[in-house]
Amino acid sequence: MPRGKKSGRAASGDGSIRKKIVKKNGKEYTYWEARYTSGFDPKTGKQKQHSISGKTQAEVAQKLREVTAEIGQGIFQEACKLTVGQWLTAWEQDYLVGIKPRTQEAYRSIIKNHLQPELGAARLDILNAHTIQHFYNGLRKKGLSPKTIKNIHEVFHEALQQAVMIGYLRVNPSEPCALPRVVKKDIKPLDDDAIRRFLEAVQGHRFELLYLVTLFTGLRKGEVLGLAWDRVDFDKGTLLIDRQLQRAKDETGERRYSLVSLKNDRWRRITPADFVMELLRRQRSRQAERRLRAGPAWEGGGLVFTNEAGGHLSHHTVYHNFKLVVASIGMPEIRFHDLRHSFAVASIRSGDDIKTVQGNLGHATAAFTLDVYGHVTEQMKQASAQRMEGYIKRVLDL
Structure with a gap:
């Protein structure tokens, strides 16, 4: 002017x-x-x-x-002259520290592919809820799922909250935005018959023991692949679950495997069935034989489940082989994660209380466990009511 x-x-x-x-x-x-x-x-x-x-x-x-x-x-804040894009770049470089590599990769992907192109040019200090809501609505029209939009919102909300904390914004403009409802997917645990068929199909498979340990402990894929012998206590019959094998891009952009802590550093110690500990003893014996065959070529990383040279296994290899197994028994829709669901459902039906199941699975709260597996307890209640009905009828007929 x-x-x-x-x-x-x-x-x-x-x-x-x-x-x-x-x-x-x-x-x-x-x-x-x-x-x-x-x-x-x-x-x-x-x-x-x-x-x-x-x-x-x-x-x-x-x-x-x-x-x-x-x-x-004393509450005055100077107007921030940064654009949203400039702040996101600064936040990514200076504040995304101390988080797991794969989480960093996911955050950066959301910033690069969604936030920067659509909102990067806007001024940070005049960004408002309506602008952000319009952006979210546009994502839905493009066909993005409610879960993906929720993930984008969580990253953006966190970035804007940091701007509030350091005084660039007075309030977080993404706070009042309405998100599309995320419909929870039905879990698909294996029933008793499917488990029997699965056990038969994996007999003699190179990953047989890995799959069985997963099925009967409920460990996540990264957790079972990151399990080390120094976390296995055969005397006490316990497993310490405090790490996971994760694959993510490093600073150079190349994807690498690394052992990282669990989500929110929420480690747990579980006491699996004796059957599981016996599986691990068998795995220890098999690994000792492989080590002798490999000789000086043995990598010796200390992991329970390894390749022929003692190195870590590939996520893709383990998953691909799993899919071939379940397809061979007519269940191609089953995912590796469904082994975890199968363990949880079997635990509840066997009489374990929700708090115990929560601890074994490593969930943050028992409420979350109930939210995921509440339908199982409802079925058990109905079955209990039917048994009581039969009992009452038998008593009245006396």
């Missing part, structure tokens, strides 16, 4: 309010401007000058009263 002519006298009150007239394309435009100071620049020692503009003197005076009140109360 061209420099304009100053007109009028300063209004009474805090700061200075002036009427300004500018010429543009042969026409005169009038607006009001207030100038105020918010303190001193620690580097130069000079006062920090700010301005507020508006169409009317009353509008500018109201804004000036509000900002000077904030300065007096």
